Amino acid sequence: MAKANGRKKRDRGGIDVLPSGAVRVRVYAGIDPVSKRRHDLTQVIPAGPDAEKLAEEMRVRLLNQVYERRNPRTKATVNQLLDKYLSEADLEFNTLDVYKGYADKHIRPLLGGVKVGSLDAGIMDSLYAELRRCRDHCKNTKGQVDHRTTRKHECDARCRPHTCKPLAASTIRQIHFILYGALRRAVRWKWVTTNPIADAEPPAAPKGNPRPPTPEQAARIINEAFKDPDWGALIWLTMITGQRRGELCAIRWSHVDLDSGVLHLEKAIGQRSKKKWEKDTKAHQDRRITLDPETIELLREHKARARARAAALQLDLADDSFIFSLAPDGSTHLIPDSVTQRYGKLANRLGIKTTLHKLRHYSATELIAAGVDIRTVAGRLGHGGGGTTTLRAYTAWVSESDQRAAGSLASRMPIRPGAAPAPAITLTGLDPTSPYERIAVHLRTQIMEGILQPGLPIPPVKAIATEHGTSVSTAQRAVKLLDEWGLVEINSGRRTLVKYVALAASSTAARATNALNDQAQVSVGEERLLDLEVRQLGKPIAKFRANADPDSSKDLRQLLVGAIRRSGGDLADIGDYELAVSLAGSGDLRTTFVATR
Known part of the structure; x- marks a missing residue:
C-alpha cells in the first residue's frame, strides 16, 4: 500500500543473500530479557532456484510468530536457564543438591548449549533414548575404561573395561521434571511463550514393589536388635510406626505423650554427605501417631534407662532431649547414615537381604493386611495425596486385603437356603515344630474343648506371649496361623474373636493334645x-x-x-x-x- 507521498511502506524484517548463495531471513523480535540486547529471529534458506520465494514465506512465518507472541524471546541456552532456575528455586537442601547433581551429570553435557527456544518433544525423546543407552554418555569408543576414581591413580583390577548401563527409569523421570519445572519458570519469565517439552513423554513411573521382611525375619531382627535394649527400642518403634530414618532420629521426649499414648512427628534430621541439619518432615506436615500399650511401656523403660545413665554422670535428662542419642543427656541426635549402616550390619549377621527403609514397608503392609483403610495407613506413613501414593506403592497388599475382606463378609452371611452345610475343619498331618505352631495348637485345643467360646475374644497377644515365654511377634504369628485355619477372626482395632465353625476332633484332637504336652515340656537347649x-x-x-x-x-x-x-x-x-x-x-x-x- 502506497503512502500519500508515493513511497512504499517498508516491509518488516530483512532478507540477505550470503556469499554462498544461501539466503538469511531476519525478523526483529524485541529485546532479549537475559542479555538485554536486540533479539532477532533468524533462519537460513539453502541456495537454490526457489531460495528467494522460500525466504519470503519464512519471513511471513516468523512475523506471524512475533505478532501472535509465539516466538522465543531470548537466545538463552539450557545452561543459562538451569543456572537461574536452580539459584532461585525454593527447594529443600537435599532435593536441590540432587537436582544440581543430575543437571551437571546428565543435562548440561547433552543439552547445555541448546537454545531454550529450540527445545521440543523430539529433542527430549532423543535425550531419554541416550540416557537409556548409557548412564555415562560414552562415545562407543573401544578401549574405554571405567576407572575406580576420578582422581589421579594407578589402575588395578577395580578399573574395568567400560560396560554401558542404562539410567534407571525413575531417574530419567526426575530429569524430565527438572527440565519441565525450569521451562515452566521460563514461561513465567517470558523467555518462551509455551513450555516446549509439555508434549514429551518420560518413562512410565515404575510400579511399587516393596519387599518388606517376612514375619519370621521381622522376629529374628527384633530378637537380635534387643541384645542392646536401646537399639532394640529404635528398631521396634520403626516397625510399629513406619517412620523415615530422619524422622526417627529427630524425635525428642517432648514429642511423646506417654500418658495418652501419642507420638507427635514434626521434624526430621537431614543429611547430605557430612552436612546435617534439622528440617520439616518430607511432606511438610505434622502428624500424630497413636501408640499401642506395649510400645508405650517399651518407651517408658527406654526413658528410665536414659535417666539412669544421665544421673550416673550427674546430668539431667531435659524434656527436649532426643529419644535416641549417644550423648548421656540426650543432647545430640543420631546420624541417619550411621543408623542405616548399623541396621545393614545386623541384617548381614542374620543373612537377611533387607534395608532399614524396608521396615517402613513392613509397617505399611502389616497394617493393610490387618484390614486398616488406606487413608489411615497413609496418615501414619506421612504420605500425601489422600492415600494415592500408598495405594500405588502397595497395590499387591491391597488386593490381598480385599480378598480377605470378601472372605470375612461371606463368613458373616446367613446360611443360603438349600446350601450344603459347611465342611468341618480338619487339620491333618499337623506336626508343630516351631514355637508359634505350638502356641497355635494350644489355642486351637482350647477352642475345640470349649474353653474359648465362639464369638468371644481370645487372650491378648501380650498375654499369650507371656504365658508361653516367647516374644510378642511369635504370638502374633500364632494368631495369624489360627486365622489361616479359619478358627479366629482378626479385626482392626478390636480383639480377635473365635469363629463359629464346625471342628473335626477325631485324630486331630489327639495330635493337638500330644503337641500341647510336648509344648509344656521345656527341653534343654531351647531358646x-x-x-x-x-x-x-x-x-x-x-x-x-x-x-x-x-x-x-x-x-x-x-x-x-x-x-x-x-x-x-x-x-x-x-x-x-x-x-x-x-x-x-x-x-x-x-x-x-x-x-x-
Whole structure:
C-alpha cells in the first residue's frame, strides 16, 4: 500500500543473500530479557532456484510468530536457564543438591548449549533414548575404561573395561521434571511463550514393589536388635510406626505423650554427605501417631534407662532431649547414615537381604493386611495425596486385603437356603515344630474343648506371649496361623474373636493334645524369652529382655559380658557381677548365673 507521498511502506524484517548463495531471513523480535540486547529471529534458506520465494514465506512465518507472541524471546541456552532456575528455586537442601547433581551429570553435557527456544518433544525423546543407552554418555569408543576414581591413580583390577548401563527409569523421570519445572519458570519469565517439552513423554513411573521382611525375619531382627535394649527400642518403634530414618532420629521426649499414648512427628534430621541439619518432615506436615500399650511401656523403660545413665554422670535428662542419642543427656541426635549402616550390619549377621527403609514397608503392609483403610495407613506413613501414593506403592497388599475382606463378609452371611452345610475343619498331618505352631495348637485345643467360646475374644497377644515365654511377634504369628485355619477372626482395632465353625476332633484332637504336652515340656537347649537383671556386688545396675537358652552357660555368659560392656564396667571384674534369670513375665527366679574370671 502506497503512502500519500508515493513511497512504499517498508516491509518488516530483512532478507540477505550470503556469499554462498544461501539466503538469511531476519525478523526483529524485541529485546532479549537475559542479555538485554536486540533479539532477532533468524533462519537460513539453502541456495537454490526457489531460495528467494522460500525466504519470503519464512519471513511471513516468523512475523506471524512475533505478532501472535509465539516466538522465543531470548537466545538463552539450557545452561543459562538451569543456572537461574536452580539459584532461585525454593527447594529443600537435599532435593536441590540432587537436582544440581543430575543437571551437571546428565543435562548440561547433552543439552547445555541448546537454545531454550529450540527445545521440543523430539529433542527430549532423543535425550531419554541416550540416557537409556548409557548412564555415562560414552562415545562407543573401544578401549574405554571405567576407572575406580576420578582422581589421579594407578589402575588395578577395580578399573574395568567400560560396560554401558542404562539410567534407571525413575531417574530419567526426575530429569524430565527438572527440565519441565525450569521451562515452566521460563514461561513465567517470558523467555518462551509455551513450555516446549509439555508434549514429551518420560518413562512410565515404575510400579511399587516393596519387599518388606517376612514375619519370621521381622522376629529374628527384633530378637537380635534387643541384645542392646536401646537399639532394640529404635528398631521396634520403626516397625510399629513406619517412620523415615530422619524422622526417627529427630524425635525428642517432648514429642511423646506417654500418658495418652501419642507420638507427635514434626521434624526430621537431614543429611547430605557430612552436612546435617534439622528440617520439616518430607511432606511438610505434622502428624500424630497413636501408640499401642506395649510400645508405650517399651518407651517408658527406654526413658528410665536414659535417666539412669544421665544421673550416673550427674546430668539431667531435659524434656527436649532426643529419644535416641549417644550423648548421656540426650543432647545430640543420631546420624541417619550411621543408623542405616548399623541396621545393614545386623541384617548381614542374620543373612537377611533387607534395608532399614524396608521396615517402613513392613509397617505399611502389616497394617493393610490387618484390614486398616488406606487413608489411615497413609496418615501414619506421612504420605500425601489422600492415600494415592500408598495405594500405588502397595497395590499387591491391597488386593490381598480385599480378598480377605470378601472372605470375612461371606463368613458373616446367613446360611443360603438349600446350601450344603459347611465342611468341618480338619487339620491333618499337623506336626508343630516351631514355637508359634505350638502356641497355635494350644489355642486351637482350647477352642475345640470349649474353653474359648465362639464369638468371644481370645487372650491378648501380650498375654499369650507371656504365658508361653516367647516374644510378642511369635504370638502374633500364632494368631495369624489360627486365622489361616479359619478358627479366629482378626479385626482392626478390636480383639480377635473365635469363629463359629464346625471342628473335626477325631485324630486331630489327639495330635493337638500330644503337641500341647510336648509344648509344656521345656527341653534343654531351647531358646526362651528371658527377663534378665544384672547385679554388681548384689546391687541391680541393669534390666533387659533377650532370647536365650536359660540352661546354657555360654549364652548367659555372653549376655552378661555384653551388659557389663554397655554399663561401662571392666571385664576384669566380671566376678563381681551376677545375672538373675527369669522366664519373661513370670516374675519367678529361674537361676542366678555367676561367671568365673
